[in-house]
Amino acid sequence: MRIESDIILGKVKRLVSDGKADRVFAWKKGNFCYDTEPSLFTDNYVGFTYDDFCAANLCKFMINESKKDGKTLVLIKPCDSKGLALLEKEHRINRERIYALGVPCAGKIDMDKIRENGVKGVIGIEEEKENVSCNGDENLIIKTLYGDKIIPKKSVLYDKCLSCTDKEHVGCDEVFMPELSEDTYDGKKFEGVKKIENMPSDERFSFWRSQLSKCIRCNACRNVCPVCSCVKCIFDNDNSGIASKANSDDFEENLYHIIRAFHVCGRCVDCGECSRVCPEKIPLHLLNRKYIKDIKELYGYEKEPALLTFTKSDAEPSVIYERGEKNV
Amino acid sequence: MNRIGVFVCHCGSNIAAAVDVKQVAEALGREQNVVFSAEYQYMCSENGQKLIKNAVKENALTGIVVCSCSPRMHEATFRKTASEAGINPYMVEIANIREQCSWVHKDITAATSKAIILGRAAIAKVRFNEPLTVGESGVTKRALVIGGGIAGIQTALDIADAGYKVDIVEKKPTIGGKMAQLDKTFPTLDCAACILTPKMVEAARHENIKLYTYSEVEEVKGYVGNFSVKIRKKARYVRENLCSGCGACALKCPSRNSGNEFNTGLDKRGAIYIPFAQAIPNIPVIDAEHCIKFRTGKCGLCQMNCAAQAIDFSQKDEIIEEKYGAIVAATGFDIINLDKFGEYGYKTYPDVVTSLEFERIMNAAGPTKGHLERPSDGRQPKTLVFVQCVGSRDTSGRGKEYCSKICCMYTAKHAMLTREKYPDTDVYVFYIDVRAPGKNFDEFYRRAAEQYGVHYIKGMVGKIYDDGNGNLMVRGSDIIANEQLTIKADMVILAAAAKPDDSARSLGTMLTASMDTNDFFTEAHPKLRPVESPTAGVFLSGFCQGPKDIPETVAQAGAAAVKVIGLLSKDRLKSNPCVARSDSLICSGCSNCEKVCPFGAITYADARVNDGTGMETRRVAVVNEAVCHGCGACAAACPSGAMDLMGFTSKQIFAEVDAVCR
Ligand SMILES: Cc1cc2nc3c(=O)[nH]c(=O)nc-3n(C[C@H](O)[C@H](O)[C@H](O)COP(=O)(O)OP(=O)(O)OC[C@H]3O[C@@H](n4cnc5c(N)ncnc54)[C@H](O)[C@@H]3O)c2cc1C
Ligand code: SF4
Ligand code: SF4
Ligand code: SF4
Ligand code: SF4
Numbered sequence A: 001m002r003i004e005s006d007i008i009l010g011k012v013k014r015l016v017s018d019g020k021a022d023r024v025f026a027w028k029k030g031n032f033c034y035d036t037e038p039s040l041f042t043d044n045y046v047g048f049t050y051d052d053f054c055a056a057n058l059c060k061f062m063i064n065e066s067k068k069d070g071k072t073l074v075l076i077k078p079c080d081s082k083g084l085a086l087l088e089k090e091h092r093i094n095r096e097r098i099y100a101l102g103v104p105c106a107g108k109i110d111m112d113k114i115r116e117n118g119v120k121g122v123i124g125i126e127e128e129k130e131n132v133s134c135n136g137d138e139n140l141i142i143k144t145l146y147g148d149k150i151i152p153k154k155s156v157l158y159d160k161c162l163s164c165t166d167k168e169h170v171g172c173d174e175v176f177m178p179e180l181s182e183d184t185y186d187g188k189k190f191e192g193v194k195k196i197e198n199m200p201s202d203e204r205f206s207f208w209r210s211q212l213s214k215c216i217r218c219n220a221c222r223n224v225c226p227v228c229s230c231v232k233c234i235f236d237n238d239n240s241g242i243a244s245k246a247n248s249d250d251f252e253e254n255l256y257h258i259i260r261a262f263h264v265c266g267r268c269v270d271c272g273e274c275s276r277v278c279p280e281k282i283p284l285h286l287l288n289r290k291y292i293k294d295i296k297e298l299y300g301y302e303k304e305p306a307l308l309t310f311t312k313s314d315a316e317p318s319v320i321y322e323r324g325e326k327n328v
Numbered sequence B: 001m002n003r004i005g006v007f008v009c010h011c012g013s014n015i016a017a018a019v020d021v022k023q024v025a026e027a028l029g030r031e032q033n034v035v036f037s038a039e040y041q042y043m044c045s046e047n048g049q050k051l052i053k054n055a056v057k058e059n060a061l062t063g064i065v066v067c068s069c070s071p072r073m074h075e076a077t078f079r080k081t082a083s084e085a086g087i088n089p090y091m092v093e094i095a096n097i098r099e100q101c102s103w104v105h106k107d108i109t110a111a112t113s114k115a116i117i118l119g120r121a122a123i124a125k126v127r128f129n130e131p132l133t134v135g136e137s138g139v140t141k142r143a144l145v146i147g148g149g150i151a152g153i154q155t156a157l158d159i160a161d162a163g164y165k166v167d168i169v170e171k172k173p174t175i176g177g178k179m180a181q182l183d184k185t186f187p188t189l190d191c192a193a194c195i196l197t198p199k200m201v202e203a204a205r206h207e208n209i210k211l212y213t214y215s216e217v218e219e220v221k222g223y224v225g226n227f228s229v230k231i232r233k234k235a236r237y238v239r240e241n242l243c244s245g246c247g248a249c250a251l252k253c254p255s256r257n258s259g260n261e262f263n264t265g266l267d268k269r270g271a272i273y274i275p276f277a278q279a280i281p282n283i284p285v286i287d288a289e290h291c292i293k294f295r296t297g298k299c300g301l302c303q304m305n306c307a308a309q310a311i312d313f314s315q316k317d318e319i320i321e322e323k324y325g326a327i328v329a330a331t332g333f334d335i336i337n338l339d340k341f342g343e344y345g346y347k348t349y350p351d352v353v354t355s356l357e358f359e360r361i362m363n364a365a366g367p368t369k370g371h372l373e374r375p376s377d378g379r380q381p382k383t384l385v386f387v388q389c390v391g392s393r394d395t396s397g398r399g400k401e402y403c404s405k406i407c408c409m410y411t412a413k414h415a416m417l418t419r420e421k422y423p424d425t426d427v428y429v430f431y432i433d434v435r436a437p438g439k440n441f442d443e444f445y446r447r448a449a450e451q452y453g454v455h456y457i458k459g460m461v462g463k464i465y466d467d468g469n470g471n472l473m474v475r476g477s478d479i480i481a482n483e484q485l486t487i488k489a490d491m492v493i494l495a496a497a498a499k500p501d502d503s504a505r506s507l508g509t510m511l512t513a514s515m516d517t518n519d520f521f522t523e524a525h526p527k528l529r530p531v532e533s534p535t536a537g538v539f540l541s542g543f544c545q546g547p548k549d550i551p552e553t554v555a556q557a558g559a560a561a562v563k564v565i566g567l568l569s570k571d572r573l574k575s576n577p578c579v580a581r582s583d584s585l586i587c588s589g590c591s592n593c594e595k596v597c598p599f600g601a602i603t604y605a606d607a608r609v610n611d612g613t614g615m616e617t618r619r620v621a622v623v624n625e626a627v628c629h630g631c632g633a634c635a636a637a638c639p640s641g642a643m644d645l646m647g648f649t650s651k652q653i654f655a656e657v658d659a660v661c662r
Helices: A005-017 A059-065 A078-089 A111-116 A191-197 A201-212 A220-224 A251-264 A273-277 A285-299 A317-325 B021-029 B046-059 B071-084 B098-102 B108-126 B150-161 B177-181 B192-205 B248-252 B292-296 B301-305 B355-362 B407-421 B441-451 B504-511 B550-568 B592-596 B633-637 B650-661
Strands: A023-028 A037-041 A072-076 A098-102 A122-127 A139-144 A147-152 B004-009 B034-040 B063-068 B092-096 B135-138 B142-146 B165-169 B209-212 B215-223 B226-233 B318-324 B326-329 B333-335 B352-354 B383-390 B426-431 B455-458 B461-466 B472-478 B483-489 B491-496 B498-500 B538-540 B572-575 B580-582 B602-610 B615-623 B643-645
Touching: A005 A023, A005 A072, A005 A098, A023 A059, A037 A059, A059 A072, A059 A078, A072 A078, A078 A098, A191 A201, A191 A285, A201 A251, A220 A273, A251 A285, A273 A285, B004 B021, B004 B046, B004 B108, B021 B034, B021 B063, B021 B108, B034 B046, B046 B063, B046 B071, B063 B071, B063 B108, B071 B092, B092 B098, B092 B108, B098 B108, B108 B650, B142 B150, B142 B318, B142 B550, B150 B165, B150 B177, B150 B192, B150 B209, B150 B550, B165 B215, B177 B192, B177 B355, B192 B209, B215 B318, B215 B504, B226 B326, B248 B301, B326 B504, B326 B550, B352 B355, B355 B407, B355 B491, B383 B407, B383 B472, B383 B483, B407 B426, B407 B441, B407 B491, B426 B472, B455 B472, B472 B491, B538 B550, B580 B615, B580 B633, B592 B602, B592 B633, B633 B643
Parallel strands: A023 A072, A072 A098, B004 B034, B004 B063, B063 B092, B142 B165, B142 B326, B165 B209, B326 B538, B352 B491, B383 B426, B383 B491, B426 B455
Antiparallel strands: A023 A037, A122 A139, A139 A147, B135 B572, B215 B226, B226 B318, B333 B498, B461 B472, B472 B483, B580 B643, B602 B615
């Protein structure tokens, strides 16, 4: 069964009229079917949508929303729920002022991938009716100004959806119709990281240099990241010595990302938003995922905040070095 | 405007032999902001310090860089010099060109350029130094000793004799610890009770000592000089102020199936009991788990027989809150559980006992009135086998890797006492090594082996089994004779490894005192500060810090007391100003810093802040400067850079790194 926006809206309205919340944070239709945007609904639901294009993670908006009086209902996808939980753990949101409604997710569609398939003039998306397997292998019917196109769903899902290993919500007040979530994992979560690990070090260095040098320092990656939630980011703090300023050399942008990766290390919830929003298509998630992989392999931590947890049996630097070396 | 003076020390030839000090002084003299640079034979000498003071006055210096030995040696000296010259002592930076340079390099050219780089880094840092002031806090003139064994008693007596108030918290109904259970003590063989009980009585009578027996520490807050502690005084169900200690209640109690802890479970006691005749306080306690009144609501015989009407079944645990200036951990030890050592048959055969049980069997106040009788049938054993290192020096993972230290000696003691009282017995001791390195210790052991004819066999016991006729067969190896042997024994005594008390770990967490992997409390320095914990104001006494016999325990207990007295004798404590501080405008209140702080120095508060975008209430980190040790862990963990360590700010460290990499 497809997830219908109207059913979700119906649920939202019920919750609001039951007094669970005073306003709603969700997505709104844009000019085209594919440009949905995060939006706050206070007295009507004009433009409300929850569809294949609602990829944006809304949890970070809750930092400000939860400062307001009353309660905000927010729609939370499985991947977003981890960010919300972290924001709560790090005391960045006032959880009591939020009603987190978990919504099902069958994967979100990357418009760029549709375009790469040479499809233009998209006006809507439908699922092929005959195929009701709901295992993510179905085809999509792309309605365009020039007629319908059939495309396998997995070929146009966002990368972050393809590496989404579970559709389990954490820490929501209520999860609505979880049975409608679909497995979209392609089984290759660490493939990209492994590829880079296997590069000789020069090649790896130039790979990252060329990728990171594309950065235009729009800060979108940082601004969207639910983990990058500092009141004042060190890159905005003149006193830190590393605040944004005219670059003295082209390495500085590169360092921005390396410092950011260190800051989110052990905290990153792997929501993939950073890479999704980057206008330069820099695969930023690969940096964070490398940490996730190392922390898991070298220290065995998956849930604990790695940089804040110490045990006597933690691997020694020499061991890390040795194991790290094998990958050079 | 920074005006920096650089002072390069020769340290006799310690530095000058490997570093061209003239060249260092010249090169550093050319650095930006440096207005004075000189070298001298011994900067730490009177004359050297004079040179610094004059330079400060003549050149209106704002910062000082001394290129010399490690700051561990003379940082305090030069800070004092600076303050005597009229500048803030924290405007001094030391470049360590001795331990980190001249002592480790031979090539003069290379060492000289390294010394210059180290000097540059210090100059770069001192540019960002800020004057810091030493804080002060008061001292509560009362000490808390946790654990009332010989260690805790001795520490408390010494503190009390010096005129300070001290409280002992003991979890058992009586003070005395393990020593109260011992029979005679090596190496002099004086009776344990004879030397311990006078001390117990003295502790109870001392006007400066207050005993909280049958009590446990529930919560510890605060910091050196100002701890605030919650003590749970467990309900005894006997009113201490009324009880005369006559013991009539204990005699009448019909419940008789609780193992008597004091006699290591070798006999039974009533549900209401006084642990032993000389117990302090001499007040019974009701073990509610075995009390018929508590279990069925009927009985109350003790109450009926108490002339003083002291029995009170409705008594509740009491929480006492008290303030202390210093805390001493003296929680002692226990012996390990032998469940994992099935080969010795401890659980299967009643005549396989631990050494502590043997102490009770040999003790005139013990379950057998001091007659050597074996538990199974009360017969006097003729052949006794002692096994040392049961679970000590164990690499199999079942026991402890360390040496329990006391077992060689007490086994020699047991063997000797047995042979003396019962010359018709055969006594064997299996050992890996005999470790007897103490005053009169080796002589003691040799006496056992040579004069008392105890058979020492170097080797391990592999198995103890029953031959079917009620005899214990001890199979072991004799590695000197290189043979396997089996001894038919009537009784086997196992020297089970000693381990810290089970409550030590949770107490350590409460005290934020560090512990090793074996749960022994760690000392601040293994050689130079053996009775202090790294946590200021927490001291260590006795077995809880590591295996010790009584003489060592008492010596350490006295040493811990001296440290406590030293602390309590101060009216104000100076605090290190190089502590962490969080910037409330930047702090996100994420709690990362709190999680890494090893001393629990960080708490959170709601602060009203205005960072230019409007007034807001935020949860921000607050460092308790008296608790902070300045380790800097929080500053490294803070993602937003809100946390910084005074005297070692990120800015200073970046400047140093930049200077080194220049
Ligand atoms: C079989 C045997 C024979 C021995 N023979 C000798 C000998 O002949 N000569 C010799 O010199 N040494 C001997 N020893 C060693 C001696 O027993 C110890 O050196 C000594 O008891 C150590 O004293 P302590 O006060 O540190 O510890 P303990 O005697 O263990 O006292 C610690 C006290 O702290 C209490 N406690 C523990 N945790 C807490 C808590 N959380 N809160 C409150 N109270 C707590 C305990 O109840 C106990 O009363 C022998 C040891 C054994 C096992
Ligand atoms: S770093 Fe990227 S993947 Fe990780 S939490 Fe932030 S936005 Fe998500
Ligand atoms: S979103 Fe992309 S371009 Fe923008 S700052 Fe991040 S990496 Fe750079
Ligand atoms: S410097 Fe160390 S002791 Fe001080 S608050 Fe930070 S982590 Fe705690
Ligand atoms: S880690 Fe930094 S931002 Fe987080 S609470 Fe501590 S000082 Fe504040």
